[in-house]
Amino acid sequence: MIWQQxxxxxxxxxxxxxxxxxTVMLSLISLxxxxxxxxxxxILRTGGNRLISSVIGAWVDLIRGTPFLVQIFLIFFxxxxxxxxxxxxxxxxxxxxxxxxxxxxxxxxxxxxSVPTGQVEAALASGLSRWHRMRQVVxxxxxxxxxxxxxxxxVLLIKDSSVVSAIGLTDLTRVGWLVVQRVPNxxxxxxxxxxxxxIVCYPLILLARRLEQxxxxxxxxxxx
Amino acid sequence: xxxxFSFRTIVEYLPLFGQGLVTTVWLSVLSFAGALAVGIVLAAxxxxxxxxxxxxxxxxxxxxxxxxxxxxxxxxxxGLPRLGIxxxxxxxxxxxxxxxxxxxxxxxxxxxxxxxxxGQVEAGVASGMTYIQxxxxxxxPQAFKVTIPPLLGQAIVLVKDSALLSLIxxxxxxxxxxxxxxxxxxxxxxxxxxxxxxxxxYYGLKGLAALSGRWLGLAGxxx
Numbered sequence: 001m002i003w004q005q006x007x008x009x010x011x012x013x014x015x016x017x018x019x020x021x022x023t024v025m026l027s028l029i030s031l032x033x034x035x036x037x038x039x040x041x042x043i044l045r046t047g048g049n050r051l052i053s054s055v056i057g058a059w060v061d062l063i064r065g066t067p068f069l070v071q072i073f074l075i076f077f078x079x080x081x082x083x084x085x086x087x088x089x090x091x092x093x094x095x096x097x098x099x100x101x102x103x104x105x106x107x108x109x110x111x112x113x114s115v116p117t118g119q120v121e122a123a124l125a126s127g128l129s130r131w132h133r134m135r136q137v138v139x140x141x142x143x144x145x146x147x148x149x150x151x152x153x154x155v156l157l158i159k160d161s162s163v164v165s166a167i168g169l170t171d172l173t174r175v176g177w178l179v180v181q182r183v184p185n186x187x188x189x190x191x192x193x194x195x196x197x198x199i200v201c202y203p204l205i206l207l208a209r210r211l212e213q214x215x216x217x218x219x220x221x222x223x224x
Numbered sequence: 225x226x227x228x229f230s231f232r233t234i235v236e237y238l239p240l241f242g243q244g245l246v247t248t249v250w251l252s253v254l255s256f257a258g259a260l261a262v263g264i265v266l267a268a269x270x271x272x273x274x275x276x277x278x279x280x281x282x283x284x285x286x287x288x289x290x291x292x293x294x295x296x297x298x299x300x301x302x303g304l305p306r307l308g309i310x311x312x313x314x315x316x317x318x319x320x321x322x323x324x325x326x327x328x329x330x331x332x333x334x335x336x337x338x339x340x341x342x343g344q345v346e347a348g349v350a351s352g353m354t355y356i357q358x359x360x361x362x363x364x365p366q367a368f369k370v371t372i373p374p375l376l377g378q379a380i381v382l383v384k385d386s387a388l389l390s391l392i393x394x395x396x397x398x399x400x401x402x403x404x405x406x407x408x409x410x411x412x413x414x415x416x417x418x419x420x421x422x423x424x425x426y427y428g429l430k431g432l433a434a435l436s437g438r439w440l441g442l443a444g445x446x447x
Binding site for chain 2: 045062064065066067068069070071073076077078081145155158161162164166172176177180184185186189190191193194201202205
């Protein structure tokens with residue numbers, strides 16, 4: 001019985017590979033884009049312009065306050081009504097990138113604010129331009145605070161990418177859903193799906209934990 | 225285009241949204257209670273010195289944290305009937321949310337207990353307190369204080385996560401939006417309305433977290 005099911009599941013490995021590929025691709029593209037945009041937003045938000053920072057703050061709050069599933073539905077079903085045609089893959093990328101950018105923005109803001117003002121003042125006194133102050137003085141020090149939660153955020157992003165299966169993208173979770181219609185053993189099928197995510201996410205979780213310990217030790221802080 | 229945005233339809237569907245909101249709230253409350261129960265047990269197991277309880281608790285917490293909630297939900301939804309356990313979708317959903325959030329709650333509680341300085345425990349020992357007395361009178365009251373804000377943060381996550389239950393046809397808030405979207409072909413009206421309702425819950429809980437931080441005298445409490 002279980003052998004037949006295993007064989008049947010093994011028979012659908014091309015589908016499973018496609019699903020895994022889709023999950024990895026979605027996560028990777030939105031991870032890169034989200035990091036870039038998130039850093040940009042975080043730097044803009046701490047830049048001193050009150051209007052810009054409150055607009056970004058309001059947007060981040062909107063995104064943090066609504067379920068990701070609702071955000072995907074909004075993007076996938078409403079952008080076409082505004083005349084922007086897009087397929088499920090693009091909608092998924094937009095939704096995930098936006099989500100990642102908002103959370104990373106918060107992380108970057110916390111990191112930048114943790115840098116003592118004396119550092120910025122010293123850079124100012126040394127005649128560094130705004131760009132150089134950010135790039136050579138503030139960001140390198142902020143990275144200690146930013147790095148551990150950033151890696152944690154990547155784990156969340158990979159897990160959240162499973163939600164795009166709701167608009168019909170064939171990612172790993174969707175493959176599980178398709179296979180379970182043929183092989184009626186939900187425990188086995190979704191154990192394997194979970195294993196797929198675990199293999200990708202667990203090393204990242206360990207990395208985040210190690211970074212946290214290292215950065216904490218380097219800072220002489222007591223970690224909660 | 226959105227110029228035909230129909231407030232009238234939203235008003236017409238308001239009872240449905242209201243029911244969905246109420247369902248989302250009470251299923252979140254039940255799930256959070258379940259998550260607290262699971263979290264307390266896991267945290268207690270995880271703080272033991274012996275490996276017999278600690279290793280399974282750690283493995284469970286890692287497994288939950290490294291896999292998506294949706295996969296866990298489907299695992300239970302498609303898997304439980306396989307074991308001869310047939311439950312209504314709503315119960316499966318509450319179970320999945322409790323088991324998932326419980327792992328995160330366990331970490332919050334553990335961090336709270338570990339945040340109590342060693343000196344406090346030693347002072348308890350020096351005063352001749354038993355283990356139970358130390359826990360009950362010294363450690364837990366202080367740990368309780370620091371765990372409240374992050375627990376409310378986890379409650380926010382849980383409310384948002386409960387939207388996934390719409391995918392196994394639980395009639396909660398997101399499902400109400402989907403119904404309006406599919407019955408009347410009005411996705412904008414449906415999804416913008418439920419987004420507004422979720423924001424209401426979000427700001428409510430966030431305000432509560434800020435207030436609790438102030439009541440408990442935690443300066444700059446993070447959620």
